[in-house]
Amino acid sequence: MDKLPIHNEVVVARFRPRTRWNLKYLSLLCLCGVYVAAQWSRSISRTVFVDDESASLPAHAREALYKCKMLSVKPGPPDDFYQRSQSDRFVKGTPPTLLRNASVWTGDSAGYELRGVDILLDKGIIKFVGQADQGSLYGYSNLVTVDVGGSWVTPGIVDMHSHLGVDSAPSLAGASDTNSLKGPILPWLRSLDGLNTHDDAYRLSISGGVTTANVLPGSANAIGGQAFVIKLRPTAERSPSSMLLEPPYTINDTRVDPSLPPRWRQMKHACGENPGRVYGNTRMDTFWAFRQAYDEARKIKEKQDDYCAKVVTGQWEGLGDFPQDLRLEALVDVLRGRVKVHTHCYEAVDLDDFVRLTNEFQFPLAAFHHAHEAYLVPETLKRAYGNTPAIAMFATNARYKREAYRGSEFAPRILAENGIDVVMKSDHPVLNSRYLLYEAQQAHYYGLSPDLALSSITSVPARVLGLDHRIGFIREGYDADIVIWDSHPLAIGATPIQVWIDGISQLHSPYVSAKPSTLQSAPSTPNFDKEAAAAVKYDGLPPLSTASPTTNVIVFTNVGSVSSKIGTEIQQVFSASDAGRGVAIVKAGELLCYGAHAACVNHITSNEVEWSDLDGGSISPALVSYGSPLGLEEIHGEKSTRDGVVLDPLAHQIPDVLEGDEVIRAVDGLLFATRDALLAYRAGVTSAVTAPASKGLVAGLSTVFSTGAAHGLQAGAVVEDVAALHVSVSHRWSGSPSVSTQVTALRNLLLHSNEGTPFNLAAKGEIPLVVEAENADIIATLLKLKAEVDTHTGSSIRLTISGAAEAHILSKELAAANVGVIVSPSRPFPEEWQSRRILPGPPLTYDSAISTLLDHGVTVGIGILEPWSARSTRFDIAWAALESDGKISEAQALALASTNLEKLLGASAQGDLVVTRGGTILDFEAKVVGIISPRRGLFEWI
Numbered sequence: 001m002d003k004l005p006i007h008n009e010v011v012v013a014r015f016r017p018r019t020r021w022n023l024k025y026l027s028l029l030c031l032c033g034v035y036v037a038a039q040w041s042r043s044i045s046r047t048v049f050v051d052d053e054s055a056s057l058p059a060h061a062r063e064a065l066y067k068c069k070m071l072s073v074k075p076g077p078p079d080d081f082y083q084r085s086q087s088d089r090f091v092k093g094t095p096p097t098l099l100r101n102a103s104v105w106t107g108d109s110a111g112y113e114l115r116g117v118d119i120l121l122d123k124g125i126i127k128f129v130g131q132a133d134q135g136s137l138y139g140y141s142n143l144v145t146v147d148v149g150g151s152w153v154t155p156g157i158v159d160m161h162s163h164l165g166v167d168s169a170p171s172l173a174g175a176s177d178t179n180s181l182k183g184p185i186l187p188w189l190r191s192l193d194g195l196n197t198h199d200d201a202y203r204l205s206i207s208g209g210v211t212t213a214n215v216l217p218g219s220a221n222a223i224g225g226q227a228f229v230i231k232l233r234p235t236a237e238r239s240p241s242s243m244l245l246e247p248p249y250t251i252n253d254t255r256v257d258p259s260l261p262p263r264w265r266q267m268k269h270a271c272g273e274n275p276g277r278v279y280g281n282t283r284m285d286t287f288w289a290f291r292q293a294y295d296e297a298r299k300i301k302e303k304q305d306d307y308c309a310k311v312v313t314g315q316w317e318g319l320g321d322f323p324q325d326l327r328l329e330a331l332v333d334v335l336r337g338r339v340k341v342h343t344h345c346y347e348a349v350d351l352d353d354f355v356r357l358t359n360e361f362q363f364p365l366a367a368f369h370h371a372h373e374a375y376l377v378p379e380t381l382k383r384a385y386g387n388t389p390a391i392a393m394f395a396t397n398a399r400y401k402r403e404a405y406r407g408s409e410f411a412p413r414i415l416a417e418n419g420i421d422v423v424m425k426s427d428h429p430v431l432n433s434r435y436l437l438y439e440a441q442q443a444h445y446y447g448l449s450p451d452l453a454l455s456s457i458t459s460v461p462a463r464v465l466g467l468d469h470r471i472g473f474i475r476e477g478y479d480a481d482i483v484i485w486d487s488h489p490l491a492i493g494a495t496p497i498q499v500w501i502d503g504i505s506q507l508h509s510p511y512v513s514a515k516p517s518t519l520q521s522a523p524s525t526p527n528f529d530k531e532a533a534a535a536v537k538y539d540g541l542p543p544l545s546t547a548s549p550t551t552n553v554i555v556f557t558n559v560g561s562v563s564s565k566i567g568t569e570i571q572q573v574f575s576a577s578d579a580g581r582g583v584a585i586v587k588a589g590e591l592l593c594y595g596a597h598a599a600c601v602n603h604i605t606s607n608e609v610e611w612s613d614l615d616g617g618s619i620s621p622a623l624v625s626y627g628s629p630l631g632l633e634e635i636h637g638e639k640s641t642r643d644g645v646v647l648d649p650l651a652h653q654i655p656d657v658l659e660g661d662e663v664i665r666a667v668d669g670l671l672f673a674t675r676d677a678l679l680a681y682r683a684g685v686t687s688a689v690t691a692p693a694s695k696g697l698v699a700g701l702s703t704v705f706s707t708g709a710a711h712g713l714q715a716g717a718v719v720e721d722v723a724a725l726h727v728s729v730s731h732r733w734s735g736s737p738s739v740s741t742q743v744t745a746l747r748n749l750l751l752h753s754n755e756g757t758p759f760n761l762a763a764k765g766e767i768p769l770v771v772e773a774e775n776a777d778i779i780a781t782l783l784k785l786k787a788e789v790d791t792h793t794g795s796s797i798r799l800t801i802s803g804a805a806e807a808h809i810l811s812k813e814l815a816a817a818n819v820g821v822i823v824s825p826s827r828p829f830p831e832e833w834q835s836r837r838i839l840p841g842p843p844l845t846y847d848s849a850i851s852t853l854l855d856h857g858v859t860v861g862i863g864i865l866e867p868w869s870a871r872s873t874r875f876d877i878a879w880a881a882l883e884s885d886g887k888i889s890e891a892q893a894l895a896l897a898s899t900n901l902e903k904l905l906g907a908s909a910q911g912d913l914v915v916t917r918g919g920t921i922l923d924f925e926a927k928v929v930g931i932i933s934p935r936r937g938l939f940e941w942i
């Protein structure tokens, strides 16, 4: 039983039903019966009912009456919430703060943008938005005043799907609390019970503007348990409970003030592959598990309603105890419409199954999460019980398993066009929630409107969580969770200058990188209408092969800039400011001429001329992808779509049949025309260097291939059979031999391999040796090993470190040893203990790992971890340059994913050029429209 304090009439009076309670009440009617409903309604509105008749009531009757009344009360803030003068999270001593002259994106569809306004923060809330004058500032003497200088200010970012604190960084066995494996139905579990207060990611995510997160259990279970909303800032109490935002009173079964309506609860559900895989279940099994659980919960709910029908009509005799089951009470609350249910669910079949479940048991769903096929079935979503769920998704992270295969970058805009709420989420640490804003930026790039893109990480998730009375907006009376940005929040690389949570500034000495003024407004993004329509038409698999090569003369007009490779360097060789907008002439894969129109006019000789206006676009060297299994797999989660994993000499008995060829060549396993490769090609990444997939020390020999090729025998499909030799020295793999054992094995392989074998060639410096290593201690050991082997052989290993999360610590030593570094991913995350000492970059540090290494003269390339992200290489390098405070030029940015990678990986220089319209390849304004390929002697329209 709940230990409910007895209330007084004042309390009861505050329960006078508002319209929405009556409506809520009516929706329950069908289950309770009209008569009971009428009694109930009367009992709620007769405010002195309890006290009038209490004398004649049996013991516990007040409690029972109260409890029964509470069952029909919809969660939400109390009526007087909006009159609050102070936040329940206010920290005494927090100074009032006035932000002067802000450009505000409010979150409010009534008027999204305000210019030149002041925002007053006090007592943990926003006290005032507008032009501050003596009136609005009356009574404030010691204000902290911040001149925002017209910078953009938004509400704090709300991440609706996070595993912050339960799937912790660095990941350690002792803090792994995401998934219980105790059965498919676990509604009684609470993520709060495993919340690690020491996760490195809180600080990092705050530095990306995230102020609130919904911490969900994982997706191993059909019903994984209850989720909790936290604010990310540190608290004086240092406890998980003190981080909670409006926790439901069920967490400790005490209600501070019994008159308060309940608070929203959050719950995780999951369908499809994950719960199926974990329990060896089919989809049929998983849905039966759901139905069985909900059927049990429904029976309890019906017993409660019968009980309450008796209570309300005064049938006290033989009443017994209130029917309850602690295991299922949260599910009963779902059936009462008092829980925000978040369901991880991808495919049409799963979405349809779940929509039927909501109708069979009549409960509303807050959101489908991931939902990579939601954009294909909007009508199904609209058939969900009660309301159409929001869709919480990634921008471009897809194809990692079958149910994500048909994911589309156009899903956010398509869903929005169907009137469905769009939320962008991180699934942190799947995506680092520090960069949740980037998901909104990409959704915007691919066609979601600017206001919906920003709403998708602020006001919409706030509403879906049932917290839009206090977060997600910049409005008077709302929580003082505010971010000032160094550029327009939809501009690439936008970074907080300062973040307030509950009115407390979070960045102690923020570093700001000066940004070009062009980034102070939302980018005007390309038109993708045709591509979006094709995504739907082809059921998520629109054809991606380009198939329109031409050897005609192409005349590009309105050219903004041209960059090209001069030797192994990239230089801008033409810029519109030099000579007005230029022209560029291309024929048969050759850039014949560029510059002023007059200079090139002679080249327009043939009749077969196509003209194309680039609208200030550019021509620049094509990009190279490195670091993921791009070209070796189609769907990571499906073994039958992958080349597979090589045998490891430290873990396996290598079969005799491989003798003499133990080092495997990736070229022998290449899969062409994978969707990720074709998408990369269409985004200007025309080649990739890929090593065999390995879970051990030796990966093998990488290959260089063309991402746009249809098959391996097409001219130019394989650029180079063999590029470099790849190994990995790591603490990561479970059950793997020690790092010292790995180093010994590597030393032996380098010193004692037969003449002409890959390790012998690497020892002699004839092919590069690429060692994947994150940790500074391992990297130091590798530098010593190189010196040792070099002394022995009299030559020099061409060593490249990839991964390299902690390489910046050894910048000087790496430069001295002439060892290059491929930083992958390009924006660091302290995922493991061995990679925890990251250099996070602005606003937390002035330098990034990339800029530090470059400063010391190290050759730096960037890599990726998963093939879906190859297409975004152009934005990764743009971002690296933008956060360098001008230290990395556009040409150097391009080099990070082209010439530098070629040097570090032993790949010969590629001559492909990328043509963009609307801006350079580094801009959100630009779209890749063509590839000039001298290697293949043609031009290809994208």
Ligand SMILES: *[C@@H]1O[C@H](CO)[C@@H](O)[C@H](O)[C@H]1NC(C)=O
Binding pocket: 101, 116, 149, 150, 151
């Ligand atoms: C607000 O900031 C803008 C941009 O920096 C500036 O032009 C303007 O003068 C500022 N207004 C005030 C009142 O300071």
Ligand SMILES: *[C@@H]1O[C@H](CO)[C@@H](O)[C@H](O)[C@H]1NC(C)=O
Binding pocket: 241, 244, 247, 251, 252, 253, 254, 256
């Ligand atoms: C129960 O939780 C609420 C909400 O966090 C809190 O205000 C209250 O102090 C807690 N009560 C006890 C007895 O811990």
